[in-house]
Amino acid sequence: MRIHALPTDVVERARRLAGTDEFHELRYESPGAPLRCCLRKAGPGEPLVLFRYSPTAGRGPYEEFGPVFAHMLPCAGPDTVHEVPEAFRHNRRTLRAYDADGRIRDGEIARPDELSARIEGLLDDPAVVEVQVRSVSHGCFLFAVTAD
Numbered sequence: 737m738r739i740h741a742l743p744t745d746v747v748e749r750a751r752r753l754a755g756t757d758e759f760h761e762l763r764y765e766s767p768g769a770p771l772r773c774c775l776r777k778a779g780p781g782e783p784l785v786l787f788r789y790s791p792t793a794g795r796g797p798y799e800e801f802g803p804v805f806a807h808m809l810p811c812a813g814p815d816t817v818h819e820v821p822e823a824f825r826h827n828r829r830t831l832r833a834y835d836a837d838g839r840i841r842d843g844e845i846a847r848p849d850e851l852s853a854r855i856e857g858l859l860d861d862p863a864v865v866e867v868q869v870r871s872v873s874h875g876c877f878l879f880a881v882t883a884d
Contacts (some may be wrong), residue, residue: 773804
């Protein structure tokens with residue numbers, strides 16, 4: 737499986753727009769916020785941008801917008817792209833599997849100890865092109881997963 741952080745162009749645009757409108761908020765203190773640019777948790781004092789984002793897998797009536805955090809300053813991106821990032825392994829997650837037409841094909845809730853196996857199980861369906869991993873409590877998009 738391949739883990740995908742937010743696309744670089746999406747993050748760069750959010751950084752440019754930070755603080756300029758109601759959709760791109762500049763934050764100077766949000767320790768523990770889940771960062772979608774590098775797939776880790778924010779540390780104390782890291783400047784962040786909070787903005788709304790809609791993953792490309794869900795289209796039409798399946799399109800969802802939600803709040804996401806990213807570093808305000810460029811970062812190195814995720815450490816790994818082939819396993820669930822450490823910062824996102826400790827809570828139950830909502831998994832949504834999408835087909836090539838942007839429709840939800842399947843979905844489930846996964847416990848931390850079964851997260852990778854459940855994602856792989858959804859990706860075993862040949863009609864699934866992407867699995868979105870989301871927060872159970874807030875519904876926020878965390879990252880996307882595709883087959884290798």
